[in-house]
Amino acid sequence: MKKPCAAFDVRLAEMRTIAIKTSVTWFLWVNMMFSSFILGRNYFSASQSEVLFHHPAALLETMMVIDLTLSAAVLFIMRMAPLQNAQWLGGLAKWTVIGLSLCWAGCFFVLIVSNDVRIIFPSAALLLFTALISLYFDPKVLLSFILPIWLTILITSLFYRDGLTVMNGLQWIFLAGLIESGRRILNRWFMLALRREQENADLIQQLGLLANHDPLTGIANRRAFEAQMDQAILRHQQDGNSFGLIMLDVDHFKLYNDYYGHQKGDLCLTAIARALESAALTSSGIVGRFGGEEFVVLLPDADANALETAAQNIAAILQAQNIPHAASLVSDRVTVSQGLALWQPGVTARELIAGADKALYQAKQEGRNRYK
Numbered sequence: 001m002k003k004p005c006a007a008f009d010v011r012l013a014e015m016r017t018i019a020i021k022t023s024v025t026w027f028l029w030v031n032m033m034f035s036s037f038i039l040g041r042n043y044f045s046a047s048q049s050e051v052l053f054h055h056p057a058a059l060l061e062t063m064m065v066i067d068l069t070l071s072a073a074v075l076f077i078m079r080m081a082p083l084q085n086a087q088w089l090g091g092l093a094k095w096t097v098i099g100l101s102l103c104w105a106g107c108f109f110v111l112i113v114s115n116d117v118r119i120i121f122p123s124a125a126l127l128l129f130t131a132l133i134s135l136y137f138d139p140k141v142l143l144s145f146i147l148p149i150w151l152t153i154l155i156t157s158l159f160y161r162d163g164l165t166v167m168n169g170l171q172w173i174f175l176a177g178l179i180e181s182g183r184r185i186l187n188r189w190f191m192l193a194l195r196r197e198q199e200n201a202d203l204i205q206q207l208g209l210l211a212n213h214d215p216l217t218g219i220a221n222r223r224a225f226e227a228q229m230d231q232a233i234l235r236h237q238q239d240g241n242s243f244g245l246i247m248l249d250v251d252h253f254k255l256y257n258d259y260y261g262h263q264k265g266d267l268c269l270t271a272i273a274r275a276l277e278s279a280a281l282t283s284s285g286i287v288g289r290f291g292g293e294e295f296v297v298l299l300p301d302a303d304a305n306a307l308e309t310a311a312q313n314i315a316a317i318l319q320a321q322n323i324p325h326a327a328s329l330v331s332d333r334v335t336v337s338q339g340l341a342l343w344q345p346g347v348t349a350r351e352l353i354a355g356a357d358k359a360l361y362q363a364k365q366e367g368r369n370r371y372k
């Protein structure tokens, strides 16, 4: 299946870690129940001597006690961990699965060499299916649990009993096939859910870009710029610093469009946006398109001097860009008129914009290609 984007692999690894931390809790409880059952069966068996030889019995009990203790200890650690989303918890869960698998492999080894074979298939099958339910989303971890048990049972049966019968062999191959086909089906649903989640996240990101950016120039649109300005006001109200706003209008842009065509007009607006971005860069300014051929620049922590310097900088960068404007009435190059306004505590966003707009109008009235 095709993956939607490169970030998908990162998300997949993340989700597997989250999933293993969640489902391993149930798996540990199941392990505790199973090992208690085997331990209990070993103790209370009516005819122990028939069932188990002495040494293997001790080995079996040791394995089950380790299984029980490990499960309980990891459950406790996972419950008590201060950061439930810590990366090491995922690692702990994976290593615990391997540890439990080795305990169970040891347990089945003992049961086979003791010739206590009746419970092997039902208990192993149940155990492997509980592993499938808990770990289907991570093939490596699932395999690290299944493989040691499955191989131990097969190989030990081959050497310690009368040999593996064809029926036994088929039984174990059938079980492996069932688990693998089940894993594939469950994993398909897991991947599908993850893909849908990734697509939704991409869609939300795209919507965010569309909602906040001007599609022509890529800079903030009016909505996003106003939101940034509100945030700047809140921030500066706390620190008491002033900040600046520059409102710019391209001089005789209608004539530019008429002379060069609308497409060239679009390129010109994009070039102006780039010029404003590079001018704002030094002062961590925010650039936005306010409408048509009107732009705005917000300069955090700027005083009157910094504001004037920024306006001069913008004019200088535009001059260096040297975009011809043969139809302009003020220059043979593209120029802008700029209105400057300084925010001080108590000034609202509306008042600040009105101030910059008024100054821009004045700059135009006085002949354009200047700042006021």
Ligand SMILES: Nc1nc2c(ncn2[C@@H]2O[C@H](COP(=O)(O)OP(=O)(O)OP(=O)(O)O)[C@@H](O)[C@H]2O)c(=O)[nH]1
Pocket (backbone or CB within 6 Å): 216, 249, 250, 251, 252, 253, 254, 255, 257, 261, 262, 263, 264, 265, 266, 269, 291, 292, 293, 364, 368
């Ligand atoms: N190419 C292009 N033109 C645009 C876009 N948005 C607005 N315009 C044009 O910008 C022009 C603005 O014209 P006016 O408001 O008369 O302003 P002006 O010609 O620059 O005159 P002054 O501002 O007084 O110097 C109009 O011709 C609009 O069509 C755009 O996205 N692309």
